[in-house]
Amino acid sequence: MHNLAGAQDKPQQTDTPATTLQDVPFSSAAKVTIERRGQIVVFGINRPYIQNRIDPETFEKLAEAYYQYDHDPSLRAAILFGHGENFSRGIDVEGFKSLAGTGKPWIASTGTIDPLAKRAPRLTKALIVVTHGDTWNMAHELHLVADIRVASADTRFGQDENTHGRFPGGGSTIRFPREVGWGNAMRYMLTGDHWSAEEAYRMGEVQQVAPDAKEARGWHSNREQGC
Amino acid sequence: MRKKREAGIQIANKVADCAPLGIKATLASAHLAIDHGEQEALSKLDAQFGALFHTQDFLEGQKAEAEGRKPVYQGK
Numbered sequence: 001m002h003n004l005a006g007a008q009d010k011p012q013q014t015d016t017p018a019t020t021l022q023d024v025p026f027s028s029a030a031k032v033t034i035e036r037r038g039q040i041v042v043f044g045i046n047r048p049y050i051q052n053r054i055d056p057e058t059f060e061k062l063a064e065a066y067y068q069y070d071h072d073p074s075l076r077a078a079i080l081f082g083h084g085e086n087f088s089r090g091i092d093v094e095g096f097k098s099l100a101g102t103g104k105p106w107i108a109s110t111g112t113i114d115p116l117a118k119r120a121p122r123l124t125k126a127l128i129v130v131t132h133g134d135t136w137n138m139a140h141e142l143h144l145v146a147d148i149r150v151a152s153a154d155t156r157f158g159q160d161e162n163t164h165g166r167f168p169g170g171g172s173t174i175r176f177p178r179e180v181g182w183g184n185a186m187r188y189m190l191t192g193d194h195w196s197a198e199e200a201y202r203m204g205e206v207q208q209v210a211p212d213a214k215e216a217r218g219w220h221s222n223r224e225q226g227c
Numbered sequence: 228m229r230k231k232r233e234a235g236i237q238i239a240n241k242v243a244d245c246a247p248l249g250i251k252a253t254l255a256s257a258h259l260a261i262d263h264g265e266q267e268a269l270s271k272l273d274a275q276f277g278a279l280f281h282t283q284d285f286l287e288g289q290k291a292e293a294e295g296r297k298p299v300y301q302g303k
Contacts, residue, residue: 103277118269165288165300167249169276173256174268182257189253191241 021068021075026083032061033083037219039076041069047092048084054138055095056106062142063112070113070123080142081130081217087155090137116170117145131155131197131206132213141170144179144205151197151206152216160192179205246284247302 021041024034033044043065045052054062062080069078082088099106107114113121116138129143132152140159143149159176161168168176168189176185180203188195200206210216242250252275260268279285284300291298 100280103273118272162245162249162253163288163298164292165246165249165282165284165286165298166279167252167256167276169272171269171272173253173272174260174265177257177260178265185257186254187238190245190250191238192245193241 016071018073019068019071021072031058032065034065041075041078043080044083045088046083051086051134052082052088053092054088055092056099060107062115063107066113066115066123067111070125077126079128079130086133087131087135088139089134090139116141118171130216132216137161138170141172144172144175149206150208150216151200152213153197153209153211155197156194157200158194159189163192246300248279248282248284252279
């Protein structure tokens with residue numbers, strides 16, 4: 001009675017100070033945009049000239065943004081989306097070339113939360129991912145980390161590393177079967193076939209399909225006051 | 228009946244065209260999550276990925292992509 005459930009086992013919260021997440025306005029130099037909208041924050045992957053592929057700096061920025069969101073008491077929900085034509089085609093292979101071979105960690109050990117949630121600390125607040133266009137490989141794995149997923153009807157998903165002599169190393173081998181069932185996940189991971197938003201909805205990995213990217217995001221209208 | 232058989236063969240052929248070590252790593256990781264929990268499986272991913280990085284098939288995958296042809300994997 002004297003203690004709320006779980007109040008004693010929150011190791012990551014005890015000695016970390018609260019933060020205030022700062023906006024990063026849209027510009028060609030901002031690889032990740034950050035826009036606060038009341039109690040919500042919106043993260044935008046912004047490298048449309050390379051199909052929003054994730055390079056080490058983009059990954060680090062995302063990791064820092066997740067951490068600051070998690071430790072900012074004024075924020076209650078976060079949305080991740082992609083600027084431009086696609087959510088993201090996944091890893092920037094060239095950009096990661098020097099880092100991937102070394103075995104060095106991809107992100108700083110403090111002040112970050114792994115966007116692929118491979119190791120602690122994890123987000124303790126809600127993450128919603130909204131996809132559109134190409135959503136491939138590492139991008140599909142960022143999407144699987146979300147608590148709730150919304151897809152534009154034009155989303156094209158892919159987890160096709162096995163066709164390239166690699167394998168899905170960003171969490172899909174674990175989270176994809178968990179979310180859609182073993183057979184559905186293996187149907188795509190073991191063949192490299194791509195799939196649609198409609199198929200993602202059938203399998204259960206997407207909770208809602210919207211007619212287009214704007215509808216999927218929902219912030220072209222003035223409906224932020226709900227709930 | 229024939230259609231059904233073809234669907235099975237088609238999928239099997241796509242799996243067979245992939246690099247065998249990657250297919251094995253995918254299945255091993257997914258099984259690990261069920262047998263020993265997600266955290267255990269997640270913690271092994273980097274090492275599994277790193278091991279594939281140094282295979283002949285990984286190089287073949289990159290080479291084939293650069294040359295715009297279908298890769299031929301040996302399972303090595």
